[in-house]
Amino acid sequence: MQEVDRIITGGRILVLNEKESHIRDGIVAIDGENIVAVGEKKELENRYIGREIIDASGCLIMPGLINCHNHAAMTCFRGIADDLELTDRLNNYISPAEAKNMNEEMAYWGSMLACAEMIKSGTTTFCDMYLFEDETAKAAKKAGMRCLLGEALFDFPSPNSQTPGEGLDYTRMLIEKWADDPLVNIVVEPHSLYTCSIDLLKNAKAIADRYNIPYATSLLENRGEQEQLFRKFGNSPVAFLKDIGCLTERFIAFHCVSMGEEEINLFAEHGCKVVHNPGTNMKLASGVAPVPDMLNAGITVGMGTGGCAGNNNLDMFAGMDMAAKLHKVHRLDPTVMDAGTVVRMATCEGAKALGLGNITGNLIPGMKADIIIIDLNKPHLTPIYNEFSHLVYTVNGGDLDTVLINGKIVMRDSQLLTIDENEVMERVKEIAVRIRKSLGSTA
Amino acid sequence: MQEVDRIITGGRILVLNEKESHIRDGIVAIDGENIVAVGEKKELENRYIGREIIDASGCLIMPGLINCHNHAAMTCFRGIADDLELTDRLNNYISPAEAKNMNEEMAYWGSMLACAEMIKSGTTTFCDMYLFEDETAKAAKKAGMRCLLGEALFDFPSPNSQTPGEGLDYTRMLIEKWADDPLVNIVVEPHSLYTCSIDLLKNAKAIADRYNIPYATSLLENRGEQEQLFRKFGNSPVAFLKDIGCLTERFIAFHCVSMGEEEINLFAEHGCKVVHNPGTNMKLASGVAPVPDMLNAGITVGMGTGGCAGNNNLDMFAGMDMAAKLHKVHRLDPTVMDAGTVVRMATCEGAKALGLGNITGNLIPGMKADIIIIDLNKPHLTPIYNEFSHLVYTVNGGDLDTVLINGKIVMRDSQLLTIDENEVMERVKEIAVRIRKSLGSTA
Numbered sequence: 001m002q003e004v005d006r007i008i009t010g011g012r013i014l015v016l017n018e019k020e021s022h023i024r025d026g027i028v029a030i031d032g033e034n035i036v037a038v039g040e041k042k043e044l045e046n047r048y049i050g051r052e053i054i055d056a057s058g059c060l061i062m063p064g065l066i067n068c069h070n071h072a073a074m075t076c077f078r079g080i081a082d083d084l085e086l087t088d089r090l091n092n093y094i095s096p097a098e099a100k101n102m103n104e105e106m107a108y109w110g111s112m113l114a115c116a117e118m119i120k121s122g123t124t125t126f127c128d129m130y131l132f133e134d135e136t137a138k139a140a141k142k143a144g145m146r147c148l149l150g151e152a153l154f155d156f157p158s159p160n161s162q163t164p165g166e167g168l169d170y171t172r173m174l175i176e177k178w179a180d181d182p183l184v185n186i187v188v189e190p191h192s193l194y195t196c197s198i199d200l201l202k203n204a205k206a207i208a209d210r211y212n213i214p215y216a217t218s219l220l221e222n223r224g225e226q227e228q229l230f231r232k233f234g235n236s237p238v239a240f241l242k243d244i245g246c247l248t249e250r251f252i253a254f255h256c257v258s259m260g261e262e263e264i265n266l267f268a269e270h271g272c273k274v275v276h277n278p279g280t281n282m283k284l285a286s287g288v289a290p291v292p293d294m295l296n297a298g299i300t301v302g303m304g305t306g307g308c309a310g311n312n313n314l315d316m317f318a319g320m321d322m323a324a325k326l327h328k329v330h331r332l333d334p335t336v337m338d339a340g341t342v343v344r345m346a347t348c349e350g351a352k353a354l355g356l357g358n359i360t361g362n363l364i365p366g367m368k369a370d371i372i373i374i375d376l377n378k379p380h381l382t383p384i385y386n387e388f389s390h391l392v393y394t395v396n397g398g399d400l401d402t403v404l405i406n407g408k409i410v411m412r413d414s415q416l417l418t419i420d421e422n423e424v425m426e427r428v429k430e431i432a433v434r435i436r437k438s439l440g441s442t443a
Numbered sequence: 444m445q446e447v448d449r450i451i452t453g454g455r456i457l458v459l460n461e462k463e464s465h466i467r468d469g470i471v472a473i474d475g476e477n478i479v480a481v482g483e484k485k486e487l488e489n490r491y492i493g494r495e496i497i498d499a500s501g502c503l504i505m506p507g508l509i510n511c512h513n514h515a516a517m518t519c520f521r522g523i524a525d526d527l528e529l530t531d532r533l534n535n536y537i538s539p540a541e542a543k544n545m546n547e548e549m550a551y552w553g554s555m556l557a558c559a560e561m562i563k564s565g566t567t568t569f570c571d572m573y574l575f576e577d578e579t580a581k582a583a584k585k586a587g588m589r590c591l592l593g594e595a596l597f598d599f600p601s602p603n604s605q606t607p608g609e610g611l612d613y614t615r616m617l618i619e620k621w622a623d624d625p626l627v628n629i630v631v632e633p634h635s636l637y638t639c640s641i642d643l644l645k646n647a648k649a650i651a652d653r654y655n656i657p658y659a660t661s662l663l664e665n666r667g668e669q670e671q672l673f674r675k676f677g678n679s680p681v682a683f684l685k686d687i688g689c690l691t692e693r694f695i696a697f698h699c700v701s702m703g704e705e706e707i708n709l710f711a712e713h714g715c716k717v718v719h720n721p722g723t724n725m726k727l728a729s730g731v732a733p734v735p736d737m738l739n740a741g742i743t744v745g746m747g748t749g750g751c752a753g754n755n756n757l758d759m760f761a762g763m764d765m766a767a768k769l770h771k772v773h774r775l776d777p778t779v780m781d782a783g784t785v786v787r788m789a790t791c792e793g794a795k796a797l798g799l800g801n802i803t804g805n806l807i808p809g810m811k812a813d814i815i816i817i818d819l820n821k822p823h824l825t826p827i828y829n830e831f832s833h834l835v836y837t838v839n840g841g842d843l844d845t846v847l848i849n850g851k852i853v854m855r856d857s858q859l860l861t862i863d864e865n866e867v868m869e870r871v872k873e874i875a876v877r878i879r880k881s882l883g884s885t886a
Contacts, residue, residue, distance in 0.1 A: 075825075079832035083767075083781035116822040223775070282768035283836070285777040312836035313823055321761065322768070324526075325725035329769070332666070334728040338526035379559035380756055380840065382518075382868045383875030389522035393726070393755035397823065398841025425825045432826030 004031040005407065007050030009041060011373065014062035014387055016348050016362050020340035022387050028061060030369040033182065033407040038363045054409075058377045059401060060387055063362050064124025064370040065316040066350030068275040069254045069304025071130040072139070073110030075117065076101070076431050077309040080439065086224075086284065093439065094309055100438040101431065102159040107132035108139050109427040114314060115143035116419045121315045121397030124370040124405045125351065125360050127275070127304065129189045129216065129254075131160040134174060137184045144410045144418045146370060148354050149174070150189030150216060153204055155197050164200045168207060175211050182406060185356070187252070188215040193229055193237050198244065205246055214355045216252035216275075222286040226258035238263040247272050252353060254304065255280075256294070257287040264290065268297040273353040276345065278322040279313075280306030288330045291323070292337060302353030303345045315397035320346050324392050339388035373402040447474040448850065450493030452484060454816065457505035457830055459791050459805050463783035465830050471504060473812040476625065476850040481806045497852075501820045502844060503830055506805050507567025507813040508759040509793030511718040512697045512747025514573040515582070516553030518560065519544070519874050520752040523882065529667075529727065536882065537752055543881040544874065545602040550575035551582050552870040557757060558586035559862045564758045564840030567813040567848045568794065568803050570718070570747065572632045572659065572697075574603040577617060580627045587853045587861045589813060591797050592617070593632030593659060596647055598640050607643045611650065618654050625849060628799070630695070631658040636672055636680050641687065648689055657798045659695035665729040669701035681706040690715050695796060697747065698723075699737070700730040707733065711740040716796040719788065721765040722756075723749030731773045734766070735780060745796030746788045758840035763789050767835050782831035816845040 006029075013026035029037040029048040037044055081093035107130070118126055125146040128136050133151045140147040151174065152158065153167040161167040171188055178184040188208040190196040196204075196217075208215035220226050220237065229237040239262070241247055249271035256263075256274045267274065276291050294301050303323060305314045320342045327337040351361025360370040374395060376384060381399065384390055403411040410418045449472075456469035472480040472491040480487055524536035550573070561569060568589040571579050576594045583590040594617065595601065596610040604610040614631055621627040631651040633639040639647075639660075651658035663669050663680065672680040682705070684690055692714035699706075699717045710717065719734050737744050746766060748757045763785045770780040794804025803813045817838060819827060824842065827833055846854040853861045 078826060078837065079828045082829070082832045082836065083778055085778060089777070113822055113825060120822060279768065282772040283777065285771040285775050287775060288772060312832065315823065315839065318761070318764065318839070322765075325722065325765070326769075326772070328728040329725040329731060332728050332730060334532070334726065335526055335528060377868070379556055379563060379864055379868060380758065382556060383521060383872050383878075385522045385875070385879065386525070389525045389755065393525065394521065396758065396761070396839045396841055398839055421822055425820070425822060429826050432828070435826075436828065 001049045002047060003049050003051065004029045004036050005050070006030040006052045006054060007048055008054040008056050008061055008371065008373065011056030011059040011061045012387060013038060013363065014060065016063070016344060020343070020388055026061065028363060028371065030404070030407050033368050035363060035365050035367050035369050037365055054373070054402060056373050058375065060374040060376055062372055062374070063347045064360065064372045064403065064405065065122045065346050066302060066354065066361055067118060067123045067126040067304050067314060067316055068302035068350045068353055069277050069306055070114065070126050070128050070314065071307030071309070072114035072126065072128050072136050073107045073130055074307035074309040075113040076106050076110040076428055076435060078312055080435065081309065082312070097435055097439055098159065101435050102131055104132050104135050106431050107135035109424060109431060111136040111139035112143065112419065112424045113428045115139055115145050116416060116421050116424055117314045119143065119145065119403050119411050119416060120400060120414070121317060122372045122400045122403065123314065123316050124372065124403060125354070125356065127187065127216070127354050129191070130307070131158055134177070137174065137178055141181070141184055142418065144183070144405050144408055146183045146360060146405055148185045148187050148214065148356065150187040152189055152191045153200060154191050154195045155200060156195070164197070168203055171207060175213065186213060188213065190215070190217045192218040194225060194232070201246065202244055205244070208250060214250045214252055216254065218255055219253040220258040221255040223258050236262055238266050242266055242270070250355065255286065255289065257281055257289045259290055264294055264297050264299065267294070268299050272299070274299055274301045275304045275353060276301055276323060277304045277306045278326050279311035279319050282322060282326065283312070284310055288326060292327055292331065295341065300349055300352045301345055302350030316346050317391070317395050317397050320392045339386070339392040342392050343388050369404050369407040371404045372400060374399050375401040444492045445490060446492050446494065447472045447479055448493070449473040449495045449497060450491060451497040451499050451504055451814065451816065454499030454502040454504045455830060456481060456806065457503060459506070459787060463786070463831055469504065471806060471814065473847070473850055476811050478806060478808050478810050478812045480808055497816070497845060499816050501818065503817040503819055505815055505817070506790045507803065507815045507846065507848065508565045508789050509745060509797065509804055510561060510566045510569040510747050510757060510759055511745035511793045511796055512720050512749055513557065513569050513571050513757065514750030514752070515557035515569065515571050515579050516550045516573055517750035517752040518556040519549055519553040519871055519878060521755055523878065524752065525755070540878055540882055541602065544878050545574055547575050547578050549874050550578035552867060552874060554579040554582035555586065555862065555867045556871045558582055558588050559859060559864050559867055560757045562586065562588065562846050562854050562859060563843060563857070564760060565815040565843045565846065566757065566759050567815065567846060568797070568799065570630065570659070570797050572634070573750070574601055577620070580617065580621055584624070584627055585861065587626070587848050587851055589626045589803060589848055591628045591630050591657065591799070593630040596633045596643060597638045598643060607640070611646055614650060618656065629656060631656065633658070633660050635661040637668060637675070644689065645687055648687070651693060657693045657695055659697065661698055662696040663701040664698040666701050679705055681709050685709055685713070693798065698729065698732065700724055700732045702733055707737055707740050707742065710737070711742050715742070717742055717744045718747045718796060719744055719766060720747045720749045721769050722754035722762050725765065725769065727753055731769060735770055735774065738784065743792055743795045744788055745793030759789050760834070760838050760840050763835045782829070782835040785835050786831050812847050812850040814847045815843055817842050818844040
């Protein structure tokens, strides 16, 4: 008998091997940060003894979800600008709200609120792009969440940097500061091709190369951006990225809505990663990314929610439902984006997209114990014929019972253990009062 | 001071007048089945005294949701046939499962499970079309839910009737039996124009006319049905319905995906009602109903989930999110289907579509007290700038605290009071074992 820190026992375990399947009555053995064993209870119960037992009877045990695109602190702007024309939304709501309110305090408490929401709805890893990301890192660290964070880089001043050079310096600081952290990882993040000069893109790439870390940007989010970039580069923006050496396996592109066959082939050829954000793309009327074509081409596609100023929530279960249904109705084909494919996008494929595929996103011995437990004993989850179907089409963000990240329990019985959620909500409500005032009569 | 049975106090109250708004600190006074007063706390607290006080501090008080299209007992088939071609789905899964398993027992317990799920996710009224609907009526009555139910009528035998005549007789029985019930209402429901003969459609309409009740059918659910019906009638099926006198204010059409300008105009001219089912339409890849055009034409459009063999869940909050986002991305216009419009579709407009607009769907003195209370004190509902935005884009089916129907509390502190949910889940699990066996190796 091997003694381990924790054993999760008695539930169905989701299996993401070559094919999707499940173990009906399984055990996950965890020691320290790591998964030690996963298998049938009858095979493992005489091999492992746990110092702590987590009874998951009647529950589904699965890898934590990977939210591959977020602007965490924008929880503070949740719902200030819905259902508006894009320029009205940006010029009269988001930009002024940001200019007047975005600072270290909002970054920290907004990110902490995002962590609370994400853990409660089953996300264990998130990728973030916003401002004052050191505060987001501190919040994630306090919450015990795994993350890949980057400061948004622009040609123009942001609330956190007056020049592109300052943004790059801040990025270098993040990389050095968090180099050895078990949870916080850093990504270099030029905001987009329409807000960054070619020099800035090249300098960002150089930093990512020097430290051998990922670099990420928003790309071809809608038709307007597509037209603008083709004018700017006189060519496909993806071909331009290839020319300056940006198409590598460490390149992560968010959105990729207005992508054609040529761009998909270039991405596939160079092993670039895509992050699909169905909720944001739908709510902002950006269009429908050709995700089934990307998957057919062999591209690794993860999934994200986007930030709360766009999509309004960080619930990856809602996102999975959207992803499955959007492409079916768009292609008039009920067989595309089947439930297994969508669950993979939200777990193991998402982890691969972020360069964390050996660390998280699956329940495999040797990987970190990022695990969520869903209580299936609810009317809307009864009966159950297929776990993958339930996860995509029926489970919602309120169905989580227990969440472990890096071997540590961060939520138990639906109660957060690392975050004082009442304090966080109070602090954000205070910030929201100021945001409302700053927008005067426009909100 | 007037003494009333119940007072809900201390929360925000959603107001659906000409414009959408809210009362920040309000009171709803309820006596017997009825809403007696709705208004500011400071104005009403000295006029009404409640024998029972429901403290809704920090909550949102709003009309219960109206699920205008369901096949309640199909909860038993939740997830047996996802991501499949339509004929494969129907011929190899749904039809055989139904032929072998659909009986009074499944109708009752499947409907009871649906009621549990609906109440827990904030639905207080549902419209149903399926088989053995007397069992669904009994379940709704036991659960304390308001409903509009009809037996699905076909030209061919169903598990509950060998001939169209038997189906019509069963419908007459339902009408007579439930005539004076405060909660159960009956609708005449020929299944569709492609499964009913012209005689059956006319006979169904005659019964609806005789009793002055609504009649409803699925109509133009996808392009295949559209092509089939144009061939069958040599004309628009809606023009045909007009010719046989079916276009009236009591006519409710489900889906209406493949509807053109001519059909929309005919519907508007005759006051016919439409029920939009975004989740089902997306998952089954049926297409996108022209809902914004219908609303512009002045048609009353309600919203439904469809049954759990199609959409897999009965969560109207998920449906609202889908409805808002689907049309935005489909039209590449972020301003269509704004949050206020969508909330109306799920409440007052839905009630009007079912002919219950004077009874439920809004918080107005004289109407029945069908009220839901949502706990806003949660990370994903913080901060709050706009209630309508939250309801559509952020609230999920797990956020309900209290539900009243017809003046009676059916859920309190998220606990069902009229249904033993463990018993219901056990009964449906037993039925599901038989369903799984009946499908042999195909499920």
